[in-house]
Structures are given as structure tokens and as C-alpha cells.
Amino acid sequence: MGRTPKINNMRGRDHWGQCWSAALSGCGIKQGVVYGSTNAHGTDVAENPVSAAEFFATVFNALGIDHQKSYIAPDGRPVTLTPYETKAVKEGLA
Numbered sequence: 001m002g003r004t005p006k007i008n009n010m011r012g013r014d015h016w017g018q019c020w021s022a023a024l025s026g027c028g029i030k031q032g033v034v035y036g037s038t039n040a041h042g043t044d045v046a047e048n049p050v051s052a053a054e055f056f057a058t059v060f061n062a063l064g065i066d067h068q069k070s071y072i073a074p075d076g077r078p079v080t081l082t083p084y085e086t087k088a089v090k091e092g093l094a
Helices: 052-062
Strands: 003-007 013-015 045-047
Antiparallel strands (some): 003 013
């Protein structure tokens, strides 16, 4: 989620909305995997988009945490770490 190269009207730079990167290592992460890509300008996802929920599901899975387990909030409603049916990116897991 880097910054755009153009200066906006507030004398700052905006964020790219759809593209961000992360480097993960250890604890169940497969070594040397590059997953997904952007277009030549880095402005849009070209292959294998990953949502924030899928990213966190992958991290939780690598750590051995069930991201779909329901916890009970103080008001009695069930809460999960990621939305129901969210899947981890298996290609990144050892």
C-alpha cells in the first residue's frame, strides 16, 4: 500500500488503493513464494488478488490459530477473527 508518485491538492501523496505487499517468514510460511502480481506500473492487481481477510487468515493459519473460531463478545454475540468462509492462501503455507 505504497504512495502514488503524484502530489495531491493537500501537498501530499495518496495511497494506491488496491495494491499492497507483505513479506512473511517463519512459523509455517513457505520459503521463497511470491504470490500475486501487479501490472507494469504497480497500480492494479494483475494476478491472484488477496483480501485483507485472506491475508490475516493465512497468518493465523501459519500460527496455528483457528481464524473461524467463534469468540463471544461481552454483549453475547459471536465474533470471528475473519469473516465466515474466509480461506487462507494455501500456496504460502508450508
